[in-house]
Amino acid sequence: MSTQADNERIALLQGTLDLLILRTLVFGADHGLGIARAIQKQSDDVLLVDHGSLYPALQRLENQGWISAHWGVSSNNRKARFYELTKSGRQHLVHETSQWRKLVFAIGLVLGPEEVEG
Amino acid sequence: MWRHGRAQEDFSEEIRAHLEMETDRLRGEGLSEAEASAQARREFGNVTRVEERFYESNHIFLALEVACCDLRYALRTLAKNPGFATVAALVLALGIGSATALFTTVDRALLRAIPFPEPDRLVAGQKSINGVPSGPVSGPDYYDYRAQCKSFESLAALVSISVPGTITDGPEPELARVSFVTWDLFRTLGVTPAAGRPFAPDEAKGSDAARVMLSDGLASRLFGGARQAVGKTLHWNNHAYQIVGVMRRGFRFLIDADLWILMGRDIGDARDQHNYTLIGRLKPGVTLRQAQLEADGLSKVLEREYPASNTGKLLQLTGLHAYMVTDVRTSLLLLMAASVLVLLIACGNVAGLLLARGQLRIPEMAMRTALGAPRGRLVRQLLTESVLLTMFAGALGIGVAYALQGLLTRLLSLGQIEGQGPLLDGVALLFSLGASIATGILVGVVPALRMTALNLAHHLKTGSHSTEEAHSTRLRGSLVVLQVAVSAVLLIGSATLIHELAKLVSTDPGFAPDHVLTGRLQIQRGREATAVQRSAYFASLLQEIQGQPGVVSAAFVSLLPIEDPFNDWPIWPADQPRPANKDAVFAFARWVSSGYFDTMRIPLLRGRDIDASDIAGRRHVVILSKGATEKLFPNQNPIARTVHAGWNDTDYEVIGVVGDARLATLSDSPMPAFYLSAAQAGSAEMRVVVRTSGNPPDMISPLRRLLKRNDGSILFSEPVPMESILDKSLAGYRTIVLSAGVFSALALILTAVGLYGVLAYYVSQRRNEIAIRMALGATQGRILGMILGRGMVLVGAGLVLGAAGAYPELQLIRGMVVGVETLNLATCLSAAIVLCAASMLACFLPAWRATRGGLLAALREE
Numbered sequence: 001m002s003t004q005a006d007n008e009r010i011a012l013l014q015g016t017l018d019l020l021i022l023r024t025l026v027f028g029a030d031h032g033l034g035i036a037r038a039i040q041k042q043s044d045d046v047l048l049v050d051h052g053s054l055y056p057a058l059q060r061l062e063n064q065g066w067i068s069a070h071w072g073v074s075s076n077n078r079k080a081r082f083y084e085l086t087k088s089g090r091q092h093l094v095h096e097t098s099q100w101r102k103l104v105f106a107i108g109l110v111l112g113p114e115e116v117e118g
Numbered sequence: 119m120w121r122h123g124r125a126q127e128d129f130s131e132e133i134r135a136h137l138e139m140e141t142d143r144l145r146g147e148g149l150s151e152a153e154a155s156a157q158a159r160r161e162f163g164n165v166t167r168v169e170e171r172f173y174e175s176n177h178i179f180l181a182l183e184v185a186c187c188d189l190r191y192a193l194r195t196l197a198k199n200p201g202f203a204t205v206a207a208l209v210l211a212l213g214i215g216s217a218t219a220l221f222t223t224v225d226r227a228l229l230r231a232i233p234f235p236e237p238d239r240l241v242a243g244q245k246s247i248n249g250v251p252s253g254p255v256s257g258p259d260y261y262d263y264r265a266q267c268k269s270f271e272s273l274a275a276l277v278s279i280s281v282p283g284t285i286t287d288g289p290e291p292e293l294a295r296v297s298f299v300t301w302d303l304f305r306t307l308g309v310t311p312a313a314g315r316p317f318a319p320d321e322a323k324g325s326d327a328a329r330v331m332l333s334d335g336l337a338s339r340l341f342g343g344a345r346q347a348v349g350k351t352l353h354w355n356n357h358a359y360q361i362v363g364v365m366r367r368g369f370r371f372l373i374d375a376d377l378w379i380l381m382g383r384d385i386g387d388a389r390d391q392h393n394y395t396l397i398g399r400l401k402p403g404v405t406l407r408q409a410q411l412e413a414d415g416l417s418k419v420l421e422r423e424y425p426a427s428n429t430g431k432l433l434q435l436t437g438l439h440a441y442m443v444t445d446v447r448t449s450l451l452l453l454m455a456a457s458v459l460v461l462l463i464a465c466g467n468v469a470g471l472l473l474a475r476g477q478l479r480i481p482e483m484a485m486r487t488a489l490g491a492p493r494g495r496l497v498r499q500l501l502t503e504s505v506l507l508t509m510f511a512g513a514l515g516i517g518v519a520y521a522l523q524g525l526l527t528r529l530l531s532l533g534q535i536e537g538q539g540p541l542l543d544g545v546a547l548l549f550s551l552g553a554s555i556a557t558g559i560l561v562g563v564v565p566a567l568r569m570t571a572l573n574l575a576h577h578l579k580t581g582s583h584s585t586e587e588a589h590s591t592r593l594r595g596s597l598v599v600l601q602v603a604v605s606a607v608l609l610i611g612s613a614t615l616i617h618e619l620a621k622l623v624s625t626d627p628g629f630a631p632d633h634v635l636t637g638r639l640q641i642q643r644g645r646e647a648t649a650v651q652r653s654a655y656f657a658s659l660l661q662e663i664q665g666q667p668g669v670v671s672a673a674f675v676s677l678l679p680i681e682d683p684f685n686d687w688p689i690w691p692a693d694q695p696r697p698a699n700k701d702a703v704f705a706f707a708r709w710v711s712s713g714y715f716d717t718m719r720i721p722l723l724r725g726r727d728i729d730a731s732d733i734a735g736r737r738h739v740v741i742l743s744k745g746a747t748e749k750l751f752p753n754q755n756p757i758a759r760t761v762h763a764g765w766n767d768t769d770y771e772v773i774g775v776v777g778d779a780r781l782a783t784l785s786d787s788p789m790p791a792f793y794l795s796a797a798q799a800g801s802a803e804m805r806v807v808v809r810t811s812g813n814p815p816d817m818i819s820p821l822r823r824l825l826k827r828n829d830g831s832i833l834f835s836e837p838v839p840m841e842s843i844l845d846k847s848l849a850g851y852r853t854i855v856l857s858a859g860v861f862s863a864l865a866l867i868l869t870a871v872g873l874y875g876v877l878a879y880y881v882s883q884r885r886n887e888i889a890i891r892m893a894l895g896a897t898q899g900r901i902l903g904m905i906l907g908r909g910m911v912l913v914g915a916g917l918v919l920g921a922a923g924a925y926p927e928l929q930l931i932r933g934m935v936v937g938v939e940t941l942n943l944a945t946c947l948s949a950a951i952v953l954c955a956a957s958m959l960a961c962f963l964p965a966w967r968a969t970r971g972g973l974l975a976a977l978r979e980e
Contacts, residue, residue, distance in 0.1 A: 032136055033139050033140060051162045052167065052168045056172060059172060059175065062124075078135060078139050078142065079135050080132075080136075
């Protein structure tokens, strides 16, 4: 059951989650569960994708035309819906990635160098 | 149909696939099927919620779709209970329909602007004496206002009554009514003729302008069309007039007229002869108040200069629209209020029904709430049901309004607004729609809120909802009390109006109107050129009429009672100087032939009637009414005394005194009057009154034949029985009383039905209790008493409330209807009795059925 706090968290990460999904799909088509696992693995288990927000995000990306979907068969012979990046999706990914890096850099400047404790 | 993207099913399948894959993986890690599946679901989160979010994002017109869903559901629910739906719809249709009908009337008469350009700048002027509005303005006063008042762009005038006369241009002489107007009246109003041209300022020369504007009907009849009539000559009352234009079809302004004759510039009246209504157009930017102040200032100046005629006299300015609807305004608004009250009572009934049915649907509501439906959703859906019901009712209501059209047309003709197109137009439909929706919400909101305010756990546990029922029953009881109160108010109002009408109808007019036929006689020009000749001619005519079989008696009079409340003159004893207008006795001046009082059965109290000796050349005689005598010669014998009257110096010797008669209206007390000898005046036109032995209408043809002269020397027109004239004067009041009565009857029926419903429910809830009581020995009477008592408690409370509400209502009616006395206890009591009787009947039926119910059957069902 999603609470108010959950909704806020999702809202903040919405753009970020989209970015991560698109990035994951660069390496090839995958289904929802696979994408979630990949993100988790890639981030060393730091980013745990809420499966409930994954699918709406995928739907959103599909509506925007940045990914396309088709039904297929998974590695263990289960029916699954696979997503892959479209050309405009690829462009969007490049653009958003550079925006993100700029943002992180700017925040880093403001925060100053990391202080060592002790 | 509503989505614009992926199917919901597809999305669900994807979720399912996800869960299966995850389950597989977990099983691979060693969990059992059940455990793996449960864990996978847990990790995912709320599957339903995710699916719902997808649904919402996929359906952009979600709100509309939900509304459609509600609508379909509502239709199904109503269809399941067709009996309830029909009854409720019919009840509401009566309420919505009558409210719609009244609203269109109010709209046409009061809200819509009068059909002139910039109507807000138009004002009507009449005079007021010492603050009391009292009719037309005098000619010289008009000229002064016109010359001096800077507030007006133009100030025109018209004679305040229509003048009948004869047109001789057709195959037969016919009667035509004329409205005398100044050259700029139509220009002030902003009206142009349909054919021809308006009056020009230089045409009104001298005292006889000889120009006329025709009505479309007359132009078509006499000349074959509007265009053909322009430029031709018309002969009215033996004067020739040139036709300058023809007004559009159906045009009417303030008075009924077939043609409008241009008044000459020199209105040769005295300053205290008041014949004109003023119509002005304010200059742009000038307010009515400013104009009124300016006029008041001028009135003060005139008062100083002409104290004899202008003391206490002011020019009172009113917006033209307000002036035109003065008579009907209050009545229409009161009737509108009555129709809304009836609608509210109907709403009360339907709300009560919905509350009762709501009890049956509580399980349904509880279940839906348990399944997660938010309260707002349920309320919205219930409201959709009630609004759908009231929209059906509204549609039926259009039919009711249509049926009421006849009544409405009569109401509209009470005012002076001409009908404009069909009564049920866009405005009516819009109002009906709005009223339906508002009614739906009003009726449905309380039951909806009650049905959904549930203590869920309690209900599901016990399966009973007794507190809910208690609330609901109390609510219904309160509704009934309110209904009774409103009905009481309406009934008391109606009873008062009916009482007043009865008084009016039974008022003694001072003469006997039964078996009297009236008519108008006009001697045509060229015949009987001198006054003496005319008198002689009329005298011989009278003898012929009196000789006719079926005629008991006949006489002439200049103006008829009630029909022509005009010509009130100042009158004073000859040995006194002429008093100022404000001090003078005003009395109706009438010229009569001998035998008038006998024909009209006005009692001769002293002295003698006009007789054959009172002809031209002899001394002038007058007969005073009792009221006039008391004012002029209090406690003295008036016979042989002399009086002066009006604006000439003639001595009139009093030869007799007759009883007072109501010459103006039936509701006011009789005004003083004096009667002069027609033979001594030698007028060319008289009204004839004929007392018949049989039915007055039967006398019309014989009289016509008698008076038809091949030489066309006399015109006989407007044959009307005297009783019809009296009826006509009451017609407007009758319509209002009828409407009020209909509303009250409706209110009473609806309230009785509501009362019945509440008590029937009360009885059905207590069947077991009643059965037990009877088993334990209670008599039928006691049970009856118990139930009736409950009902009458409600009625009693309603009556008390109603009595409180009736007081301000009666004040309103007192303001509206002249002559209503103080609170008439008899009428109030009779209204209360009617209400109680109907209520008792409504209460009695369920009570009776309760006691007849099978005892054992009830106990067995328990």
